[in-house]
Amino acid sequence: MSEMQGAGLFGPSPLGVLNVGLSGFAGAVEAAGGRVSPVAWRPPAGADPDRAWRLAVALADAEVDAANATAVAAFLAADPVLVDVSSAASVIPALGDGARRLLHAGPPIDYAAMCGPMQGALVGAVLFEGWAADPDAAAALLRDGAVATEPCHHHGAVGPMAGVVSPSMPMWVVEDRSSGRRSFSSLNEGLGAVLRFGANGPEVLDRLAWMRDELGPVLASTLGVTRSGEAGGLPLRPIMAQALHMGDEVHNRNAAATGLLLRRLLPDLLASGAPVASLGRVATFIGGNDHFFLNLSMAACKAMLRAAEGVPHSTMVTTMARNGVQFGIRVSGGGDRWFEATAPVVDGLFFPGFGPQDAAADLGDSAITETAGLGGFAMAAAPAIAQFVGGTPADAVANSRRMQRIGIDRNPAFTLPPLGFASTVAGIDVRRVLDGGVLPVINTGIAHRAAGVGQIGAGITTAPMGCFLAAFDALFPASRS
């Protein structure tokens, strides 16, 4: 705009035009010697006039505003505390009833339709549980439905990438002190050949067995000591808040949070009664994995967002999750319904020898961190992540600023130093996503499309607009307008 004013008033500068919308108009102006500045504007609400009208009404709906205030207040009041590590069978009823059942990331999906890494991880879990003797037999059980599969999110749980949980895996148990409700996540396996990227060879199964037989029990004893302390467990929000001041966004960068966790648990680890050799293996495993805190961050976010579920009329997003084929969201006022669209392929930085053609579509429950205003929403706090997911520190700051446009409120518990300690977003509003066309940004790892190859890159993606349109149409159907 400044150029147009300046040029017209003061000098012989060429015609300046802001071109909004179709790019075809630009050619005519440029042919006449003019300069065109394209504006990336799109009509709101998916360019559907009826929906645009319903959106205008919804944006002015005081009942929705009140419902969102209720949902956000519950989200902000949640106080996730790490209280235990225990087997999935012992804390998730659906995995403890003797049925052969496994959990996976994202919205529901049939085994046959799943992406390679998720199928590979489920096969690995069947082998790990001893339900089949070899991968082919395991795959047959899954195809036939002899082993059932359900989303983690249907059981208060979350898992990164394939997100596969089986009954004997150790799980983080996070309790929301304000509601008493518990959320769960698996323990992070580290990098390389790991189940969550679909690998299921002996190395992977041996590590899972060690996690079940030594890591889990040692952490359980440790948290027994922690529970006997003043806080009755380890409050997770303060660790996440501090990590945001130490260069983490607690999704794809958890270097500081992992260190803070280890530092905080260490005295209790040493008082756990476990043999020193065992402590050495546990400390080496945790200390050697910058991503170890990720699963705890996810469980904490899940606990905070569960508190916001089920508020009638609320347009607050309570879940964003991907199964490698579909991207699904759930909304507070939408109950348990999933609103889905095709999961995008992530355009990011690929490890040498890999490219987008090798990539599985967006995968994992870890977008629960963005749903809670962290991860991509908090990238400003993690300038060094640009080296991992692409872009510059300035892009990271711009992403965090842009995300503030779709937030319902601010979260005073989590602040971003490079933005002058501005608060993170508390609650994504489906209405605002439609209104401004600003899609939630997500930092994510990229899995190879084939089972077991592992991580091949990392990048930044967005939740697809289709999910938000579907959720909006369900909450504000055409008949209501």
Added chain:
Amino acid sequence: MSEMQGAGLFGPSPLGVLNVGLSGFAGAVEAAGGRVSPVAWRPPAGADPDRAWRLAVALADAEVDAANATAVAAFLAADPVLVDVSSAASVIPALGDGARRLLHAGPPIDYAAMCGPMQGALVGAVLFEGWAADPDAAAALLRDGAVATEPCHHHGAVGPMAGVVSPSMPMWVVEDRSSGRRSFSSLNEGLGAVLRFGANGPEVLDRLAWMRDELGPVLASTLGVTRSGEAGGLPLRPIMAQALHMGDEVHNRNAAATGLLLRRLLPDLLASGAPVASLGRVATFIGGNDHFFLNLSMAACKAMLRAAEGVPHSTMVTTMARNGVQFGIRVSGGGDRWFEATAPVVDGLFFPGFGPQDAAADLGDSAITETAGLGGFAMAAAPAIAQFVGGTPADAVANSRRMQRIGIDRNPAFTLPPLGFASTVAGIDVRRVLDGGVLPVINTGIAHRAAGVGQIGAGITTAPMGCFLAAFDALFPASRS
């Protein structure tokens, strides 16, 4: 400048004037309806025409440039590795010859002239060594010279605040792998009543005894394990570099570096053979003190800067240190000479109930971190430190940018994410400090002027110009021009 050009060409804007120097000129312009933009310019070289001439010659002196390149190359080639913890008596000859001698921070100073915290700390060290039965007797020994005192810096050592080192204290031993030379620092005591702020009661002496009897030996055993590893010790530059990406500037903020240190040493700690109860006390002590890494950061910086010492004609600053009365610097081409000026009182954020009238003047060897381009020079990396030393994250970034004007070169080992991963300064050039009047900025804690009260605040100060003028005059004396 843009305003002046624009106003003259296009409109009836008022007269715009840049006022350089005396503010008295501004009034006349403003009275005539003009707008004055003051420029904080001062004549270089302390407004001395002879020195200004010598500075102009020195700035164009290729021999000095070559000497500085040599000094900086040695600084950049230094590779500080933590190799041991051992008693001061065993690693510093002057403390191991049976004489009653203590080390202190900053340039040399007589006991009678010292500030309260330094006197208190020396009295505590005399008691700790069992050389006197009570504080009065200890003070008498110090006053009479029966216990001698010398700067840490005269013995390759550094200590924060009072910086007092006595023979039986455990010391970090840092070896520069490129020269084989060793540097030393004491172990951080934590906050509260501590020797380095001049406290010397039973609580302080008991903690020092525990550090001597348990912490030191456990760390020595741990580093024995570390030495047997591939690197033959713990390389410190990578930890410092990583901490700069995690919100530390490794002077007044060492939260990330302390976590990284603990995480890195933990497997070796658990393999040290020390009893679990002992490990628990050690881990709790280290993990409970965000400043624990500070002394190691200082020893590493000292090791890097020692490598740059003694290059004839070099104007690179190799030491900045304060004894609470005088601020002293040493320069590569100036040999062992100290160039001193009165230490400033730090204007910072005071804890409730305290103010500048309670403060000791700037104190401690910790400005060795700024000398190495860290601390205040690297504040951009630590936006959260604004909450501790005052100002805003934007000020922190501005400080780091300004310091680049007095640097000889850049240090690729240390980068600052918020500045697009720009490198930190490698070597402060005395000539540039005089030329631009830009003084080295220092983040520092503030001690109460009375012994033993402890820390009463933190803030940002600058090294006094007098030190740099004195160093310049010594290297480029009037007779030479």
